[in-house]
Amino acid sequence: MKAEKRIKTQRRAKQGYFDVTEADYQSSLANGLDEETLLKPGHYKFIRGGFKQMHPDYDPKTAKVKISICIDKDVLNHFRARAEQASAAPYQTQINYVLREVMERDLVAGTSQQHSQAAVLVNDSEFIAAVAKQVAANLKRPSKSRQRTKVERLRD
Numbered sequence: 001m002k003a004e005k006r007i008k009t010q011r012r013a014k015q016g017y018f019d020v021t022e023a024d025y026q027s028s029l030a031n032g033l034d035e036e037t038l039l040k041p042g043h044y045k046f047i048r049g050g051f052k053q054m055h056p057d058y059d060p061k062t063a064k065v066k067i068s069i070c071i072d073k074d075v076l077n078h079f080r081a082r083a084e085q086a087s088a089a090p091y092q093t094q095i096n097y098v099l100r101e102v103m104e105r106d107l108v109a110g111t112s113q114q115h116s117q118a119a120v121l122v123n124d125s126e127f128i129a130a131v132a133k134q135v136a137a138n139l140k141r142p143s144k145s146r147q148r149t150k151v152e153r154l155r156d
Contacts, residue, residue: 018044
């Protein structure tokens with residue numbers, strides 16, 4: 001019995017009803033609200049949920065997220081000053097753009113710890129010389145597949 005009541009309550013919670021009277025409508029118009037944005041007088045039924053069906057192009061990866069961070073005051077002032085220029089994007093958008101550039105550059109370059117260590121080694125002339133020396137030594141001595149065993153040498 002209680003389970004049935006819960007199910008009915010949950011079903012009711014997903015929809016709601018709203019009445020707009022003629023007096024409410026006229027009052028809103030008198031307060032300066034635009035007729036296109038107002039609900040016409042009548043009885044309305046609202047259903048909760050279905051966000052994905054109503055917004056199929058929504059991508060949570062590109063959704064904006066509100067955060068609170070501490071940045072240096074001079075950095076903030078720099079972006080605020082840039083935002084005050086004619087036809088400039090808001091300072092938060094500019095900061096996001098710069099952060100996105102850094103992120104995409106890192107992703108393209110693959111700057112994981114392993115890649116950054118490899119980059120250091122590639123640019124280290126002593127390391128490159130040691131590798132070259134080892135390669136040369138390996139080329140001088142025959143590989144195991146080319147080495148003859150003692151038994152083979154004795155047969156000859």
